[in-house]
Amino acid sequence: MNTDVLNFQPKTLWQTLKVADWLYALLLVAGAIFAFNKYSQHMDIYEVSFLFGAAAVFSYLGWRWKGLAKLVIGVGVISLFSIYLYQGEQARATQAFLLKFLISSQSAVMWMNVLFILAMFTYWFALIKRSDFVGSVASALTWSAVLFGFVGLMVRWYESYLIAPDVGHIPISNLYEVFILFCLITALLYLHYEKQFNTKQLGGFVLIIINAAVGFILWYKFDRQADAIQPLVPALQSYWMKIHVPANFVGYGAFSLAAMVASAYLLAKKGILTSRLPSLEVLDDVMYKSIAVGFAFFTIATILGAMWAAEAWGGYWSWDPKETWALIVWLNYAAWLHLRMVKGLRGPVLAWWALVGLIVTTFAFLGVNMFLSGLHSYGEL
């Protein structure tokens, strides 16, 4: 009996694709073409390329990760339905029943908040009870939170054009909007690792940071009415925003994720919850992988930022506080990677460092806007 070596040949991505995958990709491309025909007058050449680029990227990601494909379709369908319910009138957000209570941009975001909070408690319950089933419920809740969050953003995007065509813009332009983005990206990154390493036990930890952001969103909405859609200052009217900001938040999200995993690592090391948490090796590996993702994307984001600055402020680097803090964050994780890679350092020291990294990152992300002035606070233009 001679097993053929060919049995062992790893399939290429193309070989793994089934009809459903092709239909999915087709759907995305069709959607992109539809959007192009309908809205191309609002887009410049770069934005058009982003549109089709997005179709390609999400096809690929969906192929690699079926869960994401489902999410993309879900977001698409619900958003379109919501938009249909608007019938071109912003007022209907508070009149039409389904919009008012479910899928107007505001309510969808509210549902996201609620679901994230529920998900956190469920994850912890699963951890204490060692129940895999409850764990699955928790990830289901997280998935639906992400679904509602993205619907909220999509519909908000549409709503901004209802206010006035010249006000319309992608909803990643102010703190309120990017906090939503932060929750969504962090959650997605976590769900990805959860699937890869089957680590539902970490959900409780990661959702702490996400719910901290949720708390901010709620405070910002109810205390500051920051959820109102504001027109863009001239400096922000650029296609760069559409790639710079998301890239940045993949970075922020991954770093936060790493920090929460680090906290789990430190507890496990101290013998707390050890029996319930994944092995230290796994924790260490997840921590490294997400910092790697974060570093890669943060590098891209910073570079895109520099290119944007070169176009908007007349210099690719102005040592403006936000820029500088981006550099500080970046250097911090470069140092982290070196300790690990080059000195082969492992364990608590790196975990603590990752936690400190979260503080630095938070300041770069939030502190700078609140305490330091500079070009990013859009003083004049």
Added chain:
Amino acid sequence: MRFAVSMLTVLGVASIIGTVLKQNEPYENYIIKFGQFWFEFFEKLGLFDVYHAIWFLVILLFLVISTSLCIYRNSPLMVREWKTFKEQAAEKSLRAFSHRASFSSKAGAGIPINVVDNKSKLTQYLAGQGYRYKIKTQENGDELIAAKTGTHQRLGYIVTHAAMVIIFFGGLLDGNLPLKVQELLGQKKIEVLDIPESQVPLVSRLQTSNPSFRANMTLPEGVSDNIAFVRVRDGYLVQELPFRIALKDFRIEHYATGQPKSFESDIVITDVDLKQPLTKTISVNHPLIYKGIAIYQSDFQDGGSTVNFKAWDLAGKSTKTIDIDGQIFQKGTLGTGESQLSVEFNEFRKFNILNLSPDGKGKPRNVGPNVTYKLRDTSGQAREYVTYMQPMQLGGKSYFISGMRETVQDEFKYLRIPVDDNFEINGFMGFRAVMLDKARYPQIAQNLSKNTLTQDANLKSQFEASIVQLLNTFAQGGYTNVAKVIEKAVPEAEREKAAQTYIKLLNSVALEAYNISLAADNKPPLAQNLQSQELIQDSLNGLSDTFFYGTPHYLQLVDFKHVEASGLQLTKSPGQKWVYLGSVLLVLGIFAMFYIRERRIWLLVKTNEVLFAMSSNRKNLDLDKEFERTKDQLGQLLA
């Protein structure tokens, strides 16, 4: 290596300083903030421009040098690792691997394994798994298959770190190091005096040959120029440009809510190398690049608008006015001799989007142009005034609004002058003139006493006398003055009542005065209705407030010619392409390092055994998983 990490950390910490201490402020601000001693101390440390301080550049330099050394030291090794199959590996060392396994011949029954057969099977397998391999026959006839994949990761190291060096090199080209050197050598000197550009000496001028700069120029509409200013610490240098830029037009567009929507400049570039002038519109995020110099829309200000006023004399009993013309950023004079005032026209704004709805919830509206100016007396004391050109709607009624404040800190106190029935200020001014004209008082008094009921002559004359007195009192300080008089004359208990009768009386007096002023330029008297009562009430309030306006000169803005100036930034950065090149390499290198995984497999095929060893330069879970998979696949193959 430890050095690398500490360099990265030190640079990070050093960068913080410049973000907490606001950089490149005017030096006075720092002096006020820290006091002379600390100011000088910080100045020495270069804390006001950290990122161009020598010590900071030195840190950067260290980082780059250590990175370069690092590349120099590690590259040979990396290249070797990249090339080699490590086919020299000895059986002994393979047996020492942490990830190893051995597949022995069937129950060691001595039936020799077909080496050749296995070899081809295994190499096929490795090829199928994406490995490249090399076969080395050992002295004892065993065959060693040394295989590797993902070794390009090693190049990632070189690319990443080289990228950092390239980026820094580019940054250096655009930095101000050359200028710093020239300053130290005394070849260049920053100008600190505010003098006309033409008088700036050569040592403070940068020629067009200057390879890299970041300069600013402010162009009023219709003006052209071929120099820009480079701000350095508390002074500046003049940068000469190889062409001339003219500003044809500057535009601001607003959203419905009043926030600015776009800033655009129509500029014309004239250059000997151009057949005809180059006309272009630049806006935020859409610069123009010409001759390697990028021209950006940076900010804007007034370009010396002309403003025309009617100057009324609030103190006088006449309604004569003088025309006064001014220009923003220029000075003018008012009055003569002792009481002469200099007028400093500071700002003109064509649009003012205000929210006048009482609860602040209504829509903000554009209330039209306003002008801000200072009146400075001979002793140097100044008050600041702001005047709106068009009447403003407040609570359904329209007023001419003008504000005054003693110092920049406090809020403006506003004078509200009601419009007359054809929305002019003249009605009020006529009324005012009569109210301040003693000669008119008897007439007013008589008119009023006519329609009192009593016939008693000396009651009447008493009544008229009291009116004249009231008028005099009011003319010397408005309500407050009247109040003073009441306090003196009337006992505590009756003041309230007295005040009310006075107010009533004042209103009828004012109505009379208003009608007299109307009659003077033969207009019909005011109709007897609520509207007129309110007009009188407002006019009295207005007049009473003029006593606190701080000057008898009321400047009514009647016309203007708006001239805007666009703030342009000009940069020449030869290093930019290097920085971008480095950036691209950096990203490629980082992804290579993170996501290309180097793995090596050795298969030593013996007659009675196949020895399998596996390694990777990144020892982690992925390797363990892959080792297990490979192991049992090999097991099946060799079974």
